[in-house]
Amino acid sequence: MKLKISTKLFAGFVAISVLFAGVVAINYQLSRAVLRNSQRVERSTRITGEATTLLRNIIDMETGFRGYLLIGNETVLDPYYAGERNLLGRFTELRNDLSLGTPQYERMVRAQQLFQQWAAYSHLLISEKREALRRNPNQIGLNDLEHRNLTTDLTGKKLMDQIRVLFAAFEKVEAEIRIKQRIKLRDSIRETRILSVSITLATIFLGLLYASYLVRQLSRRIGGMVSQAQRIAAGNYTAQVRDQEQDELTELADSLNTMTDTINANIQQLEKRNQELDQFAYVVSHDLKAPLRGIETASRWIEEDMGQDLPEHIREFLQLMRTRVRRMESLITGILDLARVGRTPQADEPVFVRQLLREIIDSLELPAGFEVELPFYLPTLHTNRVQLQQVFTNLISNALKYHHQPEHGTVRIGCVEGPQFYTFSVTDNGPGIAPEYHERIFVIFQTLTERDTLESTGVGLAIVKKIVERQGGTIRVESAEGQGATFIFTWPKERVRRAEA
Structure with a gap:
């Protein structure tokens, strides 16, 4: 069963729509991959920023702690207590952003443990410093502190160095993660572009290919019908168009062929009637002119036979008769000339x-x-x-x-x-x-x-x-x-x- 033109056009439209729907679906999936990679880069950047802020707060606490031990001014402890209030929550937030059981998560757990040890160490010394100042307002440095040996054996420094090493390793790993994610992001963007452009071009190519197929088929068939119409206009009433597609244009071709047959039959009938009319006109002309010539001849014979004995009024009547006969002959000739205008090829x-x-x-x-x-x-x-x-x-x-x-x-x-x-x-x-x-x-x-x-x-x-x-x-x-x-x-x-x- 052959498809109609409307069905072919609808099928082509559906096929192109499906292809474009596929392009949209693929672009959507690719864009999700790009979005995921972009979010991972952003997440790593945010984690690194939080870790940097957390480390800066720890360093600020260490600075305030050392300053208090040296000069004994409570004001320098403001950064220490502010950091202490924020750090426990910041450690929790940072761990929540990390996947459980990963090396980065373990580093933050270890860093928090070291910080807590350092916090206990610093609290102890701060308490002893306050007590020493209460007993002796002129106390200087670490004098009279019970656990001053903790500072001399660098216990606090060692804890802070370990914390710095952990945070340095943490930032290094996050930097490597961002580099990898940026590479993936760049690759996913490039892949998205290549696939999107390729699929779109393929869709356009297939659409144009199908459209050119339909246009070629339609133009060929319509061209045949136009050629037939031109042949009909030129006087060729036997032209026919052969179309076996069994669709709307086939019906048009059949109608055109039927019209051609009808015109051809009418032309043949008209030519036959024209021939009959020409023959009739010739016979009528011949048969009408013959008695007219006889009337004219008879009037002349009468005039000649009567000679001078012919009354004048009879002679006038005979002259008038011949005049009317010649008018009748001219009229018959004029009618034939009018009927033949354009009928004789010249x-x-x-x-x-x-x-x-x-x-x-x-x-x-x-x-x-x-x-x-x-x-x-x-x-x-x-x-x-x-x-x-x-x-x-x-x-x-x-x-x-x-x-x-x-x-x-x-x-x-x-x-x-x-x-x-x-x-x-x-x-x-x-x-x-x-x-x-x-x-x-x-x-x-x-x-x-x-x-x-x-x-x-x-x-x-x-x-x-x-x-x-x-x-x-x-x-x-x-x-x-x-x-x-x-x-x-x-x-x-x-x-x-x-x-x-």
Whole structure:
């Protein structure tokens, strides 16, 4: 069973989340190790500070004790009694910070025992010193002290030296412990950094690897669908996308394939109907024009057979009949031309617009006095020559046909280049067109004059509008009654590609 895209994305998200959760857990454990080592260093530093303070208090007691023995002033005993009050508690606190049974613990026990011996020794001598001063206020030094021999054999000094040795050893061991703990702390920090960075990079790499896999898979499949859409836009309605993943994009590909099949079937049906319509139009045109020609021929035969005996009003009726027949033929031809606009494939070619306009002017056989003015600049286009010729021919011929004074008529051609389009204008000095008719004139069969007054099928401007719009341009008229008319249309610099229908 193949996984859907949503399942793959969710699985990738879960996997990355698990990896990051693992990174957090590992970092937490490593940080605990760093914290433990840091606490051990801090604890050793604190123990060393307490031991140093304790030793300083003992030395202060020794100094006060010696001073009292020498001068007999009770004031110098203040540090002695202050130290005595604090030291027993300090020894207890220090031992509580040490692990029971360790060499450091044993050293503090031994140091406390020696201190107690020294305290007993010092208390004895202080008591004897007070008693001697009470008996003899002028007593000096150790004179008259019962146990003065304890000082001469250096009992107190030996006890203090042993205490100093124990504290020196204690501080040395603690210093070594701190060095080891700092090394462990440094190693744990380095290990934390290395593992954190490595695991994080590994997680990012795996996430990017999985993301690139999904992106590659999706881009490949979506690219296939985009290519199919481009082929459809280019007119290839048989393109298909093969997708076997059985997920959401497979459903999209199937829908796109179904749409392609539907478009292809509709196009084929449309082409078939267009062929039938072309055939029908040809048959209708042929079948309609044949009797019209017969009517025109019969009217001429009647006119020829009757000769001078034909009444004048009958002759006028026959002439009117032939005029209506020719109008009907022109109307049929115009309808066929309008239906065929864009239906017949025609190749683009370079078109020099100035030369094209001169050919159109020459072909129209303009009456004397009617002038067509061309601008200084006219471009060369790569476009459909026949259709551009139809547009200019219709517009110029209409300006001539509907002019109220052809012998004084003027048509000015204009051209303005834009970013994507050329804007052409055809301006005449004819009778003009009222604003309410500006849209009507582009509708098939709509004319502004009576057909009996001026022969017109009403198809020409409809053909022009259809040609211009199929090229991707627009056409409009600017005019007012009695002020001439300007037809403005845009023509693309590059032809808009579209399926011929």
